[in-house]
Amino acid sequence: MVSLLRGLPRLWHAFDLESGTLSTASTSQTMTPLWVSAIIVNSHGSIVATVGGIAIIWMVLLDAFETVVLPRRVRRHFRLTAWFYRRTWIPWRNIAGRIKTVSRQQNFLGYFGPLSLILLLAFWATGLIFGFALIQHGIGGHEQLNQEPLTFGRIVYHSGETFFTLGYGDIVPTSGGARALSVVEAGMGFAFLGVVIGYIPVVYTSFSRREIQISMLDARAGSPPSATELLVRLAGRSEDPGVDQKVLDEVLREWERWAGELLESQISYPVLTFFRSQHSNQSWVAALTTMLDVTSLILTGIDGVNPGQAKLTFAMARHAAVDLAQVVNAKYDPDAEERLPESDLDALRDALAAAGLRLRGDDYGRDKLAKLRSMYEPYVHSTARNLMLTLPPWRFASKARDNWQAGPWDKLIQSRGLAVLGQRPVTLPGEDHF
Numbered sequence: 026m027v028s029l030l031r032g033l034p035r036l037w038h039a040f041d042l043e044s045g046t047l048s049t050a051s052t053s054q055t056m057t058p059l060w061v062s063a064i065i066v067n068s069h070g071s072i073v074a075t076v077g078g079i080a081i082i083w084m085v086l087l088d089a090f091e092t093v094v095l096p097r098r099v100r101r102h103f104r105l106t107a108w109f110y111r112r113t114w115i116p117w118r119n120i121a122g123r124i125k126t127v128s129r130q131q132n133f134l135g136y137f138g139p140l141s142l143i144l145l146l147a148f149w150a151t152g153l154i155f156g157f158a159l160i161q162h163g164i165g166g167h168e169q170l171n172q173e174p175l176t177f178g179r180i181v182y183h184s185g186e187t188f189f190t191l192g193y194g195d196i197v198p199t200s201g202g203a204r205a206l207s208v209v210e211a212g213m214g215f216a217f218l219g220v221v222i223g224y225i226p227v228v229y230t231s232f233s234r235r236e237i238q239i240s241m242l243d244a245r246a247g248s249p250p251s252a253t254e255l256l257v258r259l260a261g262r263s264e265d266p267g268v269d270q271k272v273l274d275e276v277l278r279e280w281e282r283w284a285g286e287l288l289e290s291q292i293s294y295p296v297l298t299f300f301r302s303q304h305s306n307q308s309w310v311a312a313l314t315t316m317l318d319v320t321s322l323i324l325t326g327i328d329g330v331n332p333g334q335a336k337l338t339f340a341m342a343r344h345a346a347v348d349l350a351q352v353v354n355a356k357y358d359p360d361a362e363e364r365l366p367e368s369d370l371d372a373l374r375d376a377l378a379a380a381g382l383r384l385r386g387d388d389y390g391r392d393k394l395a396k397l398r399s400m401y402e403p404y405v406h407s408t409a410r411n412l413m414l415t416l417p418p419w420r421f422a423s424k425a426r427d428n429w430q431a432g433p434w435d436k437l438i439q440s441r442g443l444a445v446l447g448q449r450p451v452t453l454p455g456e457d458h459f
Contacts, residue, residue, distance in 0.1 A: 071163045078159030085152040092145075092295070093224050106295070109148055111354070113141055114299070118413055131305040134413055138299035142228065145296070146221055150188070153217070157210045158184035166200025188214040231290040232300050238283045239302055239312045245276070248428040249306045252318030253376050253420035256327075260380040268327075268382065274334040280316045281338040287313065288345040295352050298412065304428050311417045314405045316342045318419060321397040326385030327377070339397070346404045355407035364402060365419050370394075373420045 088105040117137050124130040158181040161167065167175055167183065175196070183196040187210045198204045246255035259268050259276065287309060291297045302308050320339035323332050365373070370391075374384045384390070409416050 073163070074159045075163030078156045078161075078163060081152055081156035081159065085149050085156065089149050089220065093220060105148075105152070106145065107354070109145055110141065110295075110299075113137075113144065121413060128305060130413075131301065135301045138296060138301065141299060142225065142296050146224075150217060153210075153213060154184045154188050155181065157188065157206065160206060161198075161203060164200070164202045164206070166203035167196055167198055171195070184210065187211055188217075190214055228294050228296060231294060232297055235283075235287060235290065235297070235309060236302055238279070239307055239309060242312055242315070243307070243428045246315055247421065247425065248304065249311055249415070249417045250315040251418050251420055252315055252322055253373050255315065255319055256322065256377060256382055257380040260382055268330060270331055273330065277316075277320065277334045277338040281334075281341045284313065284316065284338070284342040284345045288341075288348055291349055291352060298349065298353050301414075306415075306428070308409075308412075308414045310405060310409045310412065310414045313342055313346055314401075314409075315417050317346065317401045317405070318417075321394060322377075322384060324397060325390050325394040328383040330382075343401045346401045346408070350404040350408045353408055353411050355404070355411045357403055358407055358410065361403065361406045364406075364416065365398070369419060376420055 084105060091104070092106050114137065117134075121130050121134050124133055158177070161184055162177055162180045167180070173179075179196060185191075186193055187207050190211050198207050242250050242255075245258060246252075256268065259273055291309075298309075316338060320335040320342065323330055323335035324339060326332075374386055377384050385393075405416060408414075
C-alpha cells in the first residue's frame with residue numbers, strides 16, 4: 026500500500042491526457058481510462074458524509090418503526106413524524122382559515138389526512154435515499170460508464186434507482202463496500218414497499234370502523250349530535266316515561282368499546298386524527314364529546330337511572346379525550362368559550378323533564394356537573410380548535426333535520442309535488458348532502 030502511494034506521483038506524470046492512457050517507464054503496458062476514473066471517484070471518501078448518512082437512515086427507520094409497528098405513543102423531544110405534521114398541518118390549517126364557505130373549507134381540510142399519509146411515506150423514502158447516497162458518497166467505489174464526472178447529484182440518482190430496484194446500470198459500484206451497501210439498500214426498498222402495501226389498508230380499516238359508529242349516532246342523537254337529543258330519543262322509545270335501563274346500558278356499553286378502539290387506533294396511527302367524517306356536521310371529536318356529555322348528565326343524577334354503566338363509559342371516553350389531545354399537540358386554552366351557560370342548563374333541564382327525565386337541580390347537582398365537565402371539556406375544546414372541528418351543543422336551540430332525512434333531490438321532489446297540485450313548480454338547486 027505504501028509503495029502504491031509513493032508511486033502515485035510517477036503514475037500521474039506518466040498519464041497522457043490526450044490518449045487517455047497511463048504508461049510506465051519500465052513497461053509498455055497501458056491502463057484504460059475506466060481504471061483511472063475509478064481511482065478518481067474513490068478519492069471522494071468522506072467520514073463526515075458516511076456518519077451523516079448512517080444517522081439519517083437510523084432516524085428514519087426508528088421513526089417509521091415507532092409510527093407503523095410500535096403500538097404505543099412514544100415520548101421523545103424530537104420525532105420526524107411529529108415534525109412533519111407540524112410543518113404541514115399548520116400551513117394547511119392557515120390556508121383553510123381563509124376559505125369563507127364552510128362546505129368548501131371542510132372539503133379542503135378533508136384532503137389533508139389521506140394526502141399527508143402519502144406525503145409521509147414519500148418523506149421517509151426521500152430520507153432513506155438521501156442517507157444511502159451520503160454513505161455511498163462517503164465510502165466511494167463507483168464508476169460511471171459514460172466516463173462523465175461522478176458528482177454527488179449522480180450518487181443520489183444512483184441511490185434512488187437502487188432503492189426502487191430500477192437498476193439501469195449506468196453507475197456501477199466497484200468496491201466491496203459499495204456493492205454490499207447497494208444490496209442492503211435494494212432490500213430496504215422492498216421492505217418499504219411492503220410497509221406501504223400493509224400500512225395503508227390497516228389505516229383505512231381503522232377509519233372505517235370508527236366511522237360506522239359515528240354514522241349510527243345520526244339517528245340516535247341528531248346531526249350534529251347532542252346529549253339532550255340522545256336521552257330524549259331514548260326516552261321516546263320507551264312505553265313508559267323515562268329511559269329503559271337495559272337499552273341505555275347497551276348503548277353506553279357500545280360507546281365504551283368505541284372509545285377504547287378510538288384510543289387504541291389513533292395512538293397507534295396518529296394520522297387518523299386528521300381523517301374527517303363523511304359529513305361536515307359529524308366528527309370523532311363531536312361523537313366523543315357527546316358521550317361525555319351524556320354520561321356527565323347521568324352521573325349528575327337522573328331519577329330512576331342507574332349510573333353504573335355511565336361511570337365506565339365516562340372513564341373510557343375521558344381517557345381517550347385526554348390522551349388524544351396530546352397526540353394532536355393541543356394546548357390548554359384558559360379563555361375557552363362556555364359551552365353550557367346557566368340559561369342553557371335550565372332549558373336543558375326542562376327538555377329532559379318533558380321526556381320524563383328529571384335531572385338533579387340542587388346545588389350539589391350543579392357542582393357535580395361542573396366538576397365532571399371540567400375533567401374533559403378543556404381537552405376536547407383544545408383538540409377541536411387544533412383540528413378546526415366544531416364541538417356539539419348540549420341541546421338544539423331549534424329542531425334540525427338529521428343527515429338521513431336530507432337528500433340532494435329533496436327540494437326538486439317537493440317542487441314537482443307542488444306542480445302536481447296545480448301550483449307553479451320552482452326549480453331549486455340540489456343541496457350538498459355531504
